[in-house]
Amino acid sequence: MDIQALATEVPIEGEYSLEGVDFITNGEQYLTFLLDTEQYAVDILCVEEIRSWENPTKIPNAPIYVKGVINMRGVIVPIVDLRLKFNIGKAKYTETTVVIVLTVESNQKSRTIGFVVDAVSDVLNAEENEVKAAPTIGGCVPLHFVTGLINVGDNVVTLLNVEALQAIEKHKSIQG
Amino acid sequence: MSIELSQFIPSFLEESFEGLELMESSLLSLQPGDDEAINSIFRAAHSIKGGAGTFGFDQVTEFTHLVETLLDEMRDGRREIAQADIEILLDSVDCIRILIEAARDDTSYDEDKIAKTSQALEQTLNTSQSVTSNENSPKADSGLTLWNILFVPEHHLVQTGNDPLLLFSALADLGFLSVQAKINELPALTDMDAEEIYIGWQLELKTYASEADIREVFEWVEDECRLEISQMEAVNLPAEDVPKKEVNTSEEAIESSPEIAAKPTAPSEKDDTPSPLSQSNQQAPTANKQDKSSPKAKQEVGSIRVGVDKVDMLINLVGELVITQSMLSELGNDFEMNKVERLTSGLEQLLQNTKELQESVMRIRMLPISFAFNRFPRLVHDLSKKTGKEIELVIKGEQTELDKTVMEQIGDPLVHLVRNAVDHGIEFSDVRVAKGKPAKGTITLDAYHLGGNIVIEINDDGGGIDREAVFNKAVEKNIIEPTTSLSDSQVFDLLFEPGFSTAKELSDISGRGVGMDVVKRNIQALGGRIQVESTPGKGSTFKVNLPLTLAILDGQLVRVGTETYIIPLITIVESLQAKSELINRVSGDVILYRLREDNVPVIPIYQLFNICADSESIDDALLVVVEADGLKIGLMVDDLLAQQQVVIKSLEDNYQQVEGISGATILGDGSVAMILDIPGMIQLATHRAQRNQQVNIQTKIAEGETV
Numbered sequence: 079m080d081i082q083a084l085a086t087e088v089p090i091e092g093e094y095s096l097e098g099v100d101f102i103t104n105g106e107q108y109l110t111f112l113l114d115t116e117q118y119a120v121d122i123l124c125v126e127e128i129r130s131w132e133n134p135t136k137i138p139n140a141p142i143y144v145k146g147v148i149n150m151r152g153v154i155v156p157i158v159d160l161r162l163k164f165n166i167g168k169a170k171y172t173e174t175t176v177v178i179v180l181t182v183e184s185n186q187k188s189r190t191i192g193f194v195v196d197a198v199s200d201v202l203n204a205e206e207n208e209v210k211a212a213p214t215i216g217g218c219v220p221l222h223f224v225t226g227l228i229n230v231g232d233n234v235v236t237l238l239n240v241e242a243l244q245a246i247e248k249h250k251s252i253q254g
Numbered sequence: 255m256s257i258e259l260s261q262f263i264p265s266f267l268e269e270s271f272e273g274l275e276l277m278e279s280s281l282l283s284l285q286p287g288d289d290e291a292i293n294s295i296f297r298a299a300h301s302i303k304g305g306a307g308t309f310g311f312d313q314v315t316e317f318t319h320l321v322e323t324l325l326d327e328m329r330d331g332r333r334e335i336a337q338a339d340i341e342i343l344l345d346s347v348d349c350i351r352i353l354i355e356a357a358r359d360d361t362s363y364d365e366d367k368i369a370k371t372s373q374a375l376e377q378t379l380n381t382s383q384s385v386t387s388n389e390n391s392p393k394a395d396s397g398l399t400l401w402n403i404l405f406v407p408e409h410h411l412v413q414t415g416n417d418p419l420l421l422f423s424a425l426a427d428l429g430f431l432s433v434q435a436k437i438n439e440l441p442a443l444t445d446m447d448a449e450e451i452y453i454g455w456q457l458e459l460k461t462y463a464s465e466a467d468i469r470e471v472f473e474w475v476e477d478e479c480r481l482e483i484s485q486m487e488a489v490n491l492p493a494e495d496v497p498k499k500e501v502n503t504s505e506e507a508i509e510s511s512p513e514i515a516a517k518p519t520a521p522s523e524k525d526d527t528p529s530p531l532s533q534s535n536q537q538a539p540t541a542n543k544q545d546k547s548s549p550k551a552k553q554e555v556g557s558i559r560v561g562v563d564k565v566d567m568l569i570n571l572v573g574e575l576v577i578t579q580s581m582l583s584e585l586g587n588d589f590e591m592n593k594v595e596r597l598t599s600g601l602e603q604l605l606q607n608t609k610e611l612q613e614s615v616m617r618i619r620m621l622p623i624s625f626a627f628n629r630f631p632r633l634v635h636d637l638s639k640k641t642g643k644e645i646e647l648v649i650k651g652e653q654t655e656l657d658k659t660v661m662e663q664i665g666d667p668l669v670h671l672v673r674n675a676v677d678h679g680i681e682f683s684d685v686r687v688a689k690g691k692p693a694k695g696t697i698t699l700d701a702y703h704l705g706g707n708i709v710i711e712i713n714d715d716g717g718g719i720d721r722e723a724v725f726n727k728a729v730e731k732n733i734i735e736p737t738t739s740l741s742d743s744q745v746f747d748l749l750f751e752p753g754f755s756t757a758k759e760l761s762d763i764s765g766r767g768v769g770m771d772v773v774k775r776n777i778q779a780l781g782g783r784i785q786v787e788s789t790p791g792k793g794s795t796f797k798v799n800l801p802l803t804l805a806i807l808d809g810q811l812v813r814v815g816t817e818t819y820i821i822p823l824i825t826i827v828e829s830l831q832a833k834s835e836l837i838n839r840v841s842g843d844v845i846l847y848r849l850r851e852d853n854v855p856v857i858p859i860y861q862l863f864n865i866c867a868d869s870e871s872i873d874d875a876l877l878v879v880v881e882a883d884g885l886k887i888g889l890m891v892d893d894l895l896a897q898q899q900v901v902i903k904s905l906e907d908n909y910q911q912v913e914g915i916s917g918a919t920i921l922g923d924g925s926v927a928m929i930l931d932i933p934g935m936i937q938l939a940t941h942r943a944q945r946n947q948q949v950n951i952q953t954k955i956a957e958g959e960t961v
Contacts, residue, residue: 135925137909139914154926156908189907190908246909
């Protein structure tokens with residue numbers, strides 16, 4: 079195994095990463111992902127990393143959507159399954175299941191949580207005025223999680239409030 | 255003068271506190287004729303005075319000056335060392351500490367105490383032909399004064415790094431300054447050396463400041479100039495004419511040239527200090543700086559002094575690590591299977607290096623326990639004076655090292671235990687003599703390492719704990735039933751129950767509402783234990799068992815189903831295989847295991863945590879018997895794995911506190927494992943049982959209604 083040879087094979091940064099992404103934009107950028115067939119988006123600046131699914135360590139008596147914790151470079155990061163939290167689709171774990179790790183700083187404390195989604199799809203540019211108000215007739219997703227809707231072609235993307243996502247309800251200490 | 259002195263303030267504070275500690279301990283052990291001790295006390299006081307002067311902590315300087323004068327007399331043998339003097343000096347040490355703390359935090363302080371002590375000091379000084387203590391106080395009245403200052407520096411002044419401009423701007427901070435250069439000594443251009451100074455200055459300063467304040471400005475150049483300071487007249491200007499200074503102007507004044515700086519700038523007055531000590535209501539410019547830097551100083555509390563040997567060792571280890579790394583990377587560059595052996599040995603070396611490095615890094619946080627023990631001689635001295643009991647304090651093992659965080663948090667519980675020993679343990683001299691013991695009681699503090707823990711012992715040779723009195727009191731307070739039969743150690747453990755105090759009357763030493771239960775809780779919060787041993791008539795020993803550090807924990811890895819948990823080793827009593835004939839089921843669903851004489855309730859972890867286990871049957875299951883809060887329980891696990899040290903990581907950072915879990919750690923394979931919180935698990939199990947009982951009762955009632 080020649081490391082030098084391997085190193086030259088690795089593409090120089092920029093060759094791949096810039097391709098197809100329009101960086102010249104005035105609006106905000108959002109990462110869109112799939113829950114079942116529905117499209118959702120979060121502010122891309124909150125995204126710490128995207129990792130493949132691995133079995134986490136269970137937290138005793140945690141809510142069903144908290145799958146457990148993983149070790150992300152020495153930091154203990156809890157994993158929340160968004161499909162279970164919002165009750166959308168089936169929570170299956172396949173090779174394409176991904177975890178989006180989001181970091182938000184609030185009250186001078188940053189919090190990092192991983193969210194399980196079905197697939198990551200695209201980076202979306204949208205100006206502030208393109209974000210429409212969400213319908214008040216709620217579905218499975220409680221309204222306070224939704225910042226707004228963005229029309230992308232024929233599809234509608236639901237923009238999620240990351241801070242609200244990160245709030246974890248206090249454990250019910252006893253569950254039966 | 256306004257060079258960035260403020261950056262040295264934290265080190266000054268640190269050194270001052272160390273000096274104060276030294277003064278205190280030397281004073282306590284001071285014997286007449288012990289010149290070395292007096293000298294060291296004097297030196298400590300002197301450097302505090304000098305430092306405080308430099309940084310403009312005037313109150314500290316003035317007060318310390320009095321102390322120094324007294325010490326000076328003692329040092330020269332002009333004064334006999336009387337016990338009363340030592341008491342005054344001890345009080346003074348307290349006062350200096352208060353003053354320095356007040357200067358650091360920029361807060362107010364107990365002026366009465368300072369005034370009283372300084373009066374006592376002055377009185378003591380006046381009883382002999384003492385030097386005048388306060389040469390500047392008569393002039394330091396608050397009137398405006400016009401000073402005439404002649405300042406003729408020697409030619410080489412600028413070569414020593416001093417700048418007259420800075421001096422003048424510092425003066426301008428004190429009040430109105432007008433500057434006139436005297437150039438009559440200016441040599442001909444051909445004889446002039448560009449690096450020398452030939453000008454003298456005639457300055458007029460209209461200020462509230464005292465002569466001492468002005469002299470302080472010239473403190474660094476005193477020996478290199480001709481300095482004449484004379485008072486012209488007292489100007490009785492109304493105070494408003496000198497505008498109050500804003501916080502920022504001191505910096506502006508530094509930048510501006512002296513001529514411009516002659517604009518009205520007077521430092522802010524402190525009118526909330528009416529004590530005689532604070533007569534100089536002018537503060538040197540650095541004192542203004544202090545306003546801004548004090549919050550910073552507070553944040554920087556966490557500094558450690560590390561011995562050079564420890565640092566050298568670290569550097570050595572890092573060097574070895576680098577060598578190992580380069581060896582391994584060379585091996586990896588061109589790897590073939592026949593080099594496996596070298597790889598293994600290289601990895602072993604890496605393991606060794608990492609381990610040693612880890613140990614050395616941990617050692618940096620370790621401080622000798624003398625840091626915590628140092629305050630006790632004074633405490634015992636004061637307490638014995640207050641109670642009228644004769645007590646000798648013996649300290650052993652003060653070089654035993656302990657983690658800094660643990661040390662900081664163990665201080666208060668130890669103080670409480672020592673107070674307790676003085677108050678409740680040691681008897682009065684007449685009682686002691688009647689019992690045939692030496693009149694002087696002894697309290698021994700001892701510290702030593704035991705396994706991965708440190709043990710601190712507080713021993714007194716007093717009356718011991720009255721078992722019956724404790725028992726009766728506990729019955730009286732409804733902590734136990736009168737019929738309960740308890741072992742000695744169980745009775746002594748009652749002392750740590752909330753709301754328990756056997757002192758017949760409350761004294762202001764220990765019976766102040768903060769009970770032994772708090773002591774126990776604090777020690778437990780540190781992951782430690784406390785034990786009591788006592789022999790009636792001979793005395794008692796409190797043993798505090800603490801982990802060496804809070805960051806690392808000795809754990810027993812256990813497996814339940816697919817999950818790995820870590821049980822803190824310190825809580826484990828024993829591990830055993832359950833024998834079915836020793837299992838009893840009582841009160842519905844509680845499993846009890848007969849462990850010799852005790853019945854230990856069994857908590858199956860899979861049930862408590864709602865997970866799947868290999869075997870859900872108690873028969874032949876593995877039990878880990880743990881103890882917390884004096885309660886033993888058996889945890890049912892599937893398998894016992896290795897014992898290892900684990901690094902504790904917080905779950906709360908990104909998640910929240912979890913009942914029954916104290917934290918998480920990362921195992922060798924990179925996976926996460928939960929660390930069990932035994933008291934939390936007991937609580938969780940108790941809550942759950944209570945809820946189940948209530949649910950049962952409610953369903954019973956509901957059934958009753960439907961029938």
